[in-house]
Amino acid sequence: MPQIVVENLAKTFHVAERSAGLWGAVRGLAHRRYREVRALDGVSFTIEPGELVGYIGPNGAGKSTTVKALAGILVPDGGRCEVRGRVPWKDRITHVGEIGVVFGQRTQLWWDLPVVESFELLRDIYRVSTSEYESARDELIDLLDLKMLLDVPVRQLSLGQRMRCDLAAALLHRPPILFLDEPTIGLDAVSKLAVRDFIRRLNRERGVTVILTTHDMDDIEALCTRVIVIGSGKILSDGTLAELRARVTRERWLTIDLADGESDGAIDDPDVTVIRREGQRVCLAFDPQRVAPAELIRRVTSRHAIHDLFVENPPIEAIVARLYSDAPR
Amino acid sequence: MDGFTSTILPYRAILSARFRMLLQYRAAAVAGLWTQIFFGLVLIMVYEAFYRSGDAPKPMALAQVVSYVWLGQALFAMLPWNVDGEVAGMIRTGAVAYELCRPVDLYWLWYARAVAQRVAPTILRAVPMTVLAMLLLPRIGLGEWRLVPPPTLASGVAFGGALLCALLLGCAITVLLNVSLFWTIAGEGIVVMGAAAVSFLSGMIVPLPLLPDWSQLVLRWLPFAGLVDLPFRVYTGHIAPADVSGVLLRQVMWTLVLIGIGRWLLARGMRRVVIQGG
Numbered sequence: 001m002p003q004i005v006v007e008n009l010a011k012t013f014h015v016a017e018r019s020a021g022l023w024g025a026v027r028g029l030a031h032r033r034y035r036e037v038r039a040l041d042g043v044s045f046t047i048e049p050g051e052l053v054g055y056i057g058p059n060g061a062g063k064s065t066t067v068k069a070l071a072g073i074l075v076p077d078g079g080r081c082e083v084r085g086r087v088p089w090k091d092r093i094t095h096v097g098e099i100g101v102v103f104g105q106r107t108q109l110w111w112d113l114p115v116v117e118s119f120e121l122l123r124d125i126y127r128v129s130t131s132e133y134e135s136a137r138d139e140l141i142d143l144l145d146l147k148m149l150l151d152v153p154v155r156q157l158s159l160g161q162r163m164r165c166d167l168a169a170a171l172l173h174r175p176p177i178l179f180l181d182e183p184t185i186g187l188d189a190v191s192k193l194a195v196r197d198f199i200r201r202l203n204r205e206r207g208v209t210v211i212l213t214t215h216d217m218d219d220i221e222a223l224c225t226r227v228i229v230i231g232s233g234k235i236l237s238d239g240t241l242a243e244l245r246a247r248v249t250r251e252r253w254l255t256i257d258l259a260d261g262e263s264d265g266a267i268d269d270p271d272v273t274v275i276r277r278e279g280q281r282v283c284l285a286f287d288p289q290r291v292a293p294a295e296l297i298r299r300v301t302s303r304h305a306i307h308d309l310f311v312e313n314p315p316i317e318a319i320v321a322r323l324y325s326d327a328p329r
Numbered sequence: 330m331d332g333f334t335s336t337i338l339p340y341r342a343i344l345s346a347r348f349r350m351l352l353q354y355r356a357a358a359v360a361g362l363w364t365q366i367f368f369g370l371v372l373i374m375v376y377e378a379f380y381r382s383g384d385a386p387k388p389m390a391l392a393q394v395v396s397y398v399w400l401g402q403a404l405f406a407m408l409p410w411n412v413d414g415e416v417a418g419m420i421r422t423g424a425v426a427y428e429l430c431r432p433v434d435l436y437w438l439w440y441a442r443a444v445a446q447r448v449a450p451t452i453l454r455a456v457p458m459t460v461l462a463m464l465l466l467p468r469i470g471l472g473e474w475r476l477v478p479p480p481t482l483a484s485g486v487a488f489g490g491a492l493l494c495a496l497l498l499g500c501a502i503t504v505l506l507n508v509s510l511f512w513t514i515a516g517e518g519i520v521v522m523g524a525a526a527v528s529f530l531s532g533m534i535v536p537l538p539l540l541p542d543w544s545q546l547v548l549r550w551l552p553f554a555g556l557v558d559l560p561f562r563v564y565t566g567h568i569a570p571a572d573v574s575g576v577l578l579r580q581v582m583w584t585l586v587l588i589g590i591g592r593w594l595l596a597r598g599m600r601r602v603v604i605q606g607g
Contacts, residue, residue, distance in 0.1 A: 015421045034364070057473060068426065071429075071430055072429070072430075072431065075425055075600050092429075093432050093433065093434070094432070096429075096430050096431060096432045097432035099430075101426075101427070101430045103423075103424075103426055103427070105423075106422060106423060106424040106426070106427065107424070108424070108430075110346070110350075112349075112350060112515040113346070115404075117346075120342075121342055123348055124338050124339055124341070124342030125338075125339040125342060125431050125432070126339075126431075126432060127335055127338055127339065127432075153412075316596065
């Protein structure tokens with residue numbers, strides 16, 4: 001039975017608009033114009049227990065709105081939404097006791113308190129017994145390497161340290177479902193890897209269902225078995241990474257490093273398009289069903305002196321960018 | 330954990346955390362103390378001049394007015410005149426989303442915050458202020474301007490009850506001010522107007538019995554007299570201990586009404602809140 005059911009979810013925001021300048025501000029006092037923004041426009045999906053789902057889309061696509069509806073913070077205008085058989089915003093208090101939430105751009109820790117005091121406050125707010133709290137805390141300290149951070153006031157933490165503490169804070173009550181809204185935003189490479197590693201272990205070893213929104217396609221490739229793409233409030237694609245690729249494009253990329261002296265040699269093969277060219281390096285796109293990779297390589301190498309070459313799938317960024325640009329506005 | 334302990338645990342935790350945090354602002358309290366003594370003395374001089382200048386019967390004795398003024402300076406921080414900076418920050422940055430993710434009743438969570446917000450600075454100010462106004466002034470020859478103890482033990486006990494109810498009422502109003510931030514993000518407008526109205530209508534600026542007769546009926550039916558005027562008059566004996574039940578009843582009724590309004594507004598605010606920043 002699915003753990004999360006979302007059916008035809010809709011939410012429209014009315015955003016007050018104001019013309020620019022002083023006159024616009026004055027006019028805004030008397031008469032407000034509102035623009036309708038359809039943040040969610042019939043969103044449907046189901047999620048089984050233990051899934052690790054990436055939820056991606058351009059800015060303003062409705063990612064956060066969906067997460068907020070699932071977390072019970074936001075009441076949608078229409079549609080159905082159930083998490084573990086409960087409607088989040090109707091049964092808010094019971095519901096939020098069974099989920100963990102991290103909004104990457106904000107912290108739930110108390111700014112002036114040492115980390116461990118925030119944890120103790122959350123223990124009391126979630127009514128976790130002392131023994132359960134201690135075992136959860138020690139486990140999280142271990143997994144996230146927090147030992148050195150516990151007595152540091154939150155305002156003195158680096159962003160990466162803070163994010164690790166925020167993840168721990170969201171899991172002290174051992175929720176079976178975790179919502180992560182851009183958990184790697186602004187982190188350096190090492191912190192990103194640590195956060196990803198933790199999310200993966202949490203999902204694989206503890207079976208925690210994770211819904212992750214992100215703009216970082218490396219997060220998706222490293223973590224997610226399933227990707228839901230949303231654009232302008234509508235679901236554009238839902239499936240595995242391979243399915244997403246197959247749906248959007250069959251295209252494969254051939255990158256070649258031309259030998260010296262070949263730098264202005266034009267590559268004019270009817271079956272390829274040149275995507276970019278940087279010095280000696282040329283990147284070509286081709287359709288493997290029109291021309292077999294081996295045949296294409298033979299053709300190119302027979303015409304040009306080549307230093308090195310490799311074939312790859314287009315990066316997920318390129319796939320997603322194409323999906324976004326094809327989406328109806 | 331038994332049921333009751335478990336139920337109040339989150340609220341108690343946030344109250345004590347906020348309380349400890351607010352007790353750190355000792356320097357502000359000490360700095361405020363001198364301002365308030367100065368202000369109190371100026372007010373008393375004005376009232377003394379006013380009482381000496383006319384022969385018409387006065388609605389309160391001068392000594393009662395003097396005590397009223399000092400109580401006002403001592404308990405000034407209990408008046409619901411400002412919003413919780415932490416709540417304002419959360420609403421501005423959108424971190425209030427986390428507050429909505431807690432498995433607790435948000436109204437009582439914010440009420441617990443309000444209790445800390447009203448009690449902590451009051452303790453920091455009330456104790457030194459009372460000592461100064463009651464014990465120091467007579468020693469420097471200003472005995473006539475000192476804070477005198479309640480006339481009877483009964484008045485003192487009745488004052489304790491009325492003060493507690495004033496606190497509960499003030500917290501309900503504080504939550505209302507905090508909830509108003511859902512509608513006005515900057516928060517300045519409503520809060521500044523609210524603070525001015527609360528200060529004047531509660532009697533913090535002028536003891537309410539000294540205001541014109543025509544205003545008395547209105548003032549009596551508004552909730553604000555319960556914050557300052559009624560408990561202070563119980564202290565000075567202007568309201569007899571035998572009449573205190575009526576005072577408490579008015580305070581409790583208003584507290585319940587304002588809690589009801591606060592809960593309703595908070596539920597609406599939560600439905601309507603567009604959490605800042607996407």
